Amino acid sequence: MIAATGPVEAFVQSAPLPPRPAPAAPRMAWHEGLFAGLASSAATVTIALLLAMAAPHLLSWAVVNGIWHGGPAACRAGEGACWAFLTAKGPQILFGIYPPGERWRAIAVVVALTALALWTLPPAHWTRRTLIAWIVGILLSLLVMGGAWLGLEPVPTSAWGGLPITLLLTVLSLAIGFPAAIMLALCRRSPAPILRWMSIGFIEIVRGLPLLSMLFIAAVLLPIMLPEGFTIDNFTRALAALCCYSAAYLAEVLRGGLQAIPPGQAEAAAALGLQRWQTLRFIVLPQAIGKVLPALTNTVVVIIKNTGLVLVVGLFDLLSSARAALTDPDWPAPFAETFAFVALIYFAICFGISRYSLFLETRMNMGHRR
Amino acid sequence: MSRSSRRYFARSFVLQLVALAAVIALVIWLATNAVHNLASRGIATGFDFLDRAARFPISESLLPYTPSDSFAWALAVGLGNTILLSMLVAILSTAFGVLLAQARRSHNPLASGLTAIFVESVRNTPLIVQLLFFYSALIFSLPGPHAALNPAPGVFLTNRGLYLPWPMFDHGRWLLSSPITGHFNFEGGLVLSPEFVAIVVGLTLYSTSYAAEIIRSGIEAVPLGQWEAARALGLPERRLFRLVIMPQALRVIVPPMTSQYINIVKNSTLALVVGYPDISFVTATTINQTGQAIEGVAILVLIFLVINFAASAVLNAFNRRLASRVR
Numbered sequence: 001m002i003a004a005t006g007p008v009e010a011f012v013q014s015a016p017l018p019p020r021p022a023p024a025a026p027r028m029a030w031h032e033g034l035f036a037g038l039a040s041s042a043a044t045v046t047i048a049l050l051l052a053m054a055a056p057h058l059l060s061w062a063v064v065n066g067i068w069h070g071g072p073a074a075c076r077a078g079e080g081a082c083w084a085f086l087t088a089k090g091p092q093i094l095f096g097i098y099p100p101g102e103r104w105r106a107i108a109v110v111v112a113l114t115a116l117a118l119w120t121l122p123p124a125h126w127t128r129r130t131l132i133a134w135i136v137g138i139l140l141s142l143l144v145m146g147g148a149w150l151g152l153e154p155v156p157t158s159a160w161g162g163l164p165i166t167l168l169l170t171v172l173s174l175a176i177g178f179p180a181a182i183m184l185a186l187c188r189r190s191p192a193p194i195l196r197w198m199s200i201g202f203i204e205i206v207r208g209l210p211l212l213s214m215l216f217i218a219a220v221l222l223p224i225m226l227p228e229g230f231t232i233d234n235f236t237r238a239l240a241a242l243c244c245y246s247a248a249y250l251a252e253v254l255r256g257g258l259q260a261i262p263p264g265q266a267e268a269a270a271a272l273g274l275q276r277w278q279t280l281r282f283i284v285l286p287q288a289i290g291k292v293l294p295a296l297t298n299t300v301v302v303i304i305k306n307t308g309l310v311l312v313v314g315l316f317d318l319l320s321s322a323r324a325a326l327t328d329p330d331w332p333a334p335f336a337e338t339f340a341f342v343a344l345i346y347f348a349i350c351f352g353i354s355r356y357s358l359f360l361e362t363r364m365n366m367g368h369r370r
Numbered sequence: 371m372s373r374s375s376r377r378y379f380a381r382s383f384v385l386q387l388v389a390l391a392a393v394i395a396l397v398i399w400l401a402t403n404a405v406h407n408l409a410s411r412g413i414a415t416g417f418d419f420l421d422r423a424a425r426f427p428i429s430e431s432l433l434p435y436t437p438s439d440s441f442a443w444a445l446a447v448g449l450g451n452t453i454l455l456s457m458l459v460a461i462l463s464t465a466f467g468v469l470l471a472q473a474r475r476s477h478n479p480l481a482s483g484l485t486a487i488f489v490e491s492v493r494n495t496p497l498i499v500q501l502l503f504f505y506s507a508l509i510f511s512l513p514g515p516h517a518a519l520n521p522a523p524g525v526f527l528t529n530r531g532l533y534l535p536w537p538m539f540d541h542g543r544w545l546l547s548s549p550i551t552g553h554f555n556f557e558g559g560l561v562l563s564p565e566f567v568a569i570v571v572g573l574t575l576y577s578t579s580y581a582a583e584i585i586r587s588g589i590e591a592v593p594l595g596q597w598e599a600a601r602a603l604g605l606p607e608r609r610l611f612r613l614v615i616m617p618q619a620l621r622v623i624v625p626p627m628t629s630q631y632i633n634i635v636k637n638s639t640l641a642l643v644v645g646y647p648d649i650s651f652v653t654a655t656t657i658n659q660t661g662q663a664i665e666g667v668a669i670l671v672l673i674f675l676v677i678n679f680a681a682s683a684v685l686n687a688f689n690r691r692l693a694s695r696v697r
Contacts, residue, residue, distance in 0.1 A: 335507070
């Protein structure tokens with residue numbers, strides 16, 4: 001250490017520097033960009049003209065002439081959007097063919113699953129208790145939907161419908177697919193050749209097939225391949241295909257995470273005397289999953305969007321219920337309003353999760369910068 | 371080899387054998403059930419049905435088809451439609467993707483804002499909802515042939531499809547055949563069915579939103595110093611982009627674009643939803659007609675695996691050529 005004497009003192013920082021403001025971003029103010037050149041000005045004028053042409057039509061259709069109250073007659077007479085259809089058919093779109101008298105059960109399931117999902121968002125809540133709450137929540141949801149229990153009227157899965165089906169399929173395929181994905185990812189990176197090749201075979205075949213074909217395959221092959229007298233409902237068939245799909249895709253994401261963990265981590269754990277299983281459980285997996293959390297949440301978005309495909313195997317999910325509602329001959333089939341409503345629900349869920357994924361990514365990068 | 375690692379290998383060997391035995395047992399169990407079930411339902415097995423006449427109509431196809439053709443040819447016709455659809459969408463979505471990527475990167479807030487809204491709303495809603503929307507819009511909101519929309523000369527849009535002028539080879543020379551109003555419908559020119567228009571428009575918009583983001587992130591992955599250095603050398607913007615930025619950006623763009631093109635082929639199976647006869651549609655009809663689900667599914671799986679491997683082989687070769695040109 002240098003003794004602080006004489007002229008050296010002049011070069012040693014004695015007090016912390018005051019915080020300085022960040023340099024101004026070299027960005028143009030938003031209005032400067034509008035006419036920043038010939039191409040830009042042309043684009044601005046074209047877009048503004050198109051907007052000016054389209055906006056009045058859209059506004060008059062959706063708002064000015066929109067029909068908010070009344071029945072089918074009002075919609076037939078009017079020229080605007082038939083929002084009244086959504087008010088009248090809303091419950092049918094949201095809950096499908098679930099017996100109307102028992103609808104409170106479907107509502108309870110949607111509320112419970114949404115509440116659980118919202119509770120899980122802050123990383124501080126990622127505890128063992130939350131995991132147990134999810135398992136209990138999913139099992140209870142299935143029991144409440146199905147009934148024949150605690151004096152609830154039994155409702156077969158063929159009568160389930162709407163948003164609860166969409167949410168249950170998503171949650172179940174993730175809950176079953178995620179542990180399977182961990183197994184597959186570990187097998188794919190294992191030195192044992194038979195396990196590795198079986199895992200590669202499964203992942204690549206599933207990823208090579210369109211989900212629509214997989215749903216179709218599950219729908220036609222499962223009944224043939226199970227023993228006689230053993231019936232399997234549409235819900236389970238669709239769920240089987242979705243589980244294979246999410247397991248294969250999540251496994252590939254997890255493999256990326258496993259690859260990113262330096263081998264030194266496992267070696268250090270072994271040097272500390274941890275067993276193979278303990279190394280995996282406490283050292284490798286937590287870090288690997290942590291690294292790919294944003295990618296995992298993005299896969300969740302893909303899986304939610306894909307639940308819309310189950311209508312091809314005859315399940316009454318949100319989209320399929322909306323289509324069924326449109327077939328009512330009394331109403332003039334306001335498809336644009338109905339599909340916009342369905343799209344909005346999907347958008348709210350998926351956009352929310354994408355933003356959450358971005359949040360996780362920033363949070364992760366902050367951890368690295370520290 | 372230490373004792374513990376020898377024990378580990380022995381255990382791993384036993385574990386692998388158990389896993390293999392379990393999978394083989396599962397397959398045998400499923401197969402026996404299938405054989406038993408098929409026999410009790412009186413369904414034939416084998417691929418003999420491929421030579422029989424299909425006897426179902428295919429509403430439109432690239433390859434010539436009549437219901438008296440064989441099942442094998444019907445499947446080939448479906449595959450032809452799938453390839454036509456995927457190629458068309460791949461080309462269109464790449465072109466629009468480049469445009470949108472530039473628009474989103476531009477300093478023009480109107481262009482970048484609108485592009486962002488488009489990309490986010492398309493990517494965060496299911497493709498199947500978009501397809502059903504477009505199909506319903508074409509079928510229900512467009513006028514009939516008598517009051518056809520005529521957005522450009524020779525182009526007519528009705529609820530029966532889109533009519534376009536199309537070059538035709540007639541009497542030894544090329545002619546531009548335009549649709550003309552006939553007795554009940556338009557005659558001449560190129561006719562695109564509402565099903566085809568819906569699946570092409572829907573799939574193109576969906577794929578464009580993905581392509582735009584891939585291209586944008588590829589361009590943004592090129593360090594800013596490259597732009598600055600090229601400008602310092604006095605390269606004009608157009609050549610700067612073509613000679614300096616694009617070759618480097620392509621290295622980042624090509625791998626995700628490869629999976630995006632394969633995704634287009636896979637997503638094209640949603641043609642089933644709007645009723646365009648692609649390969650999955652024809653396979654589903656074949657299984658319905660013959661009851662031979664296992665064979666039908668096997669053909670479908672085989673076709674998709676071949677498409678996948680072919681597509682990734684071609685694009686990997688392209689990628690290798692690209693990556694080897696180190697600058």
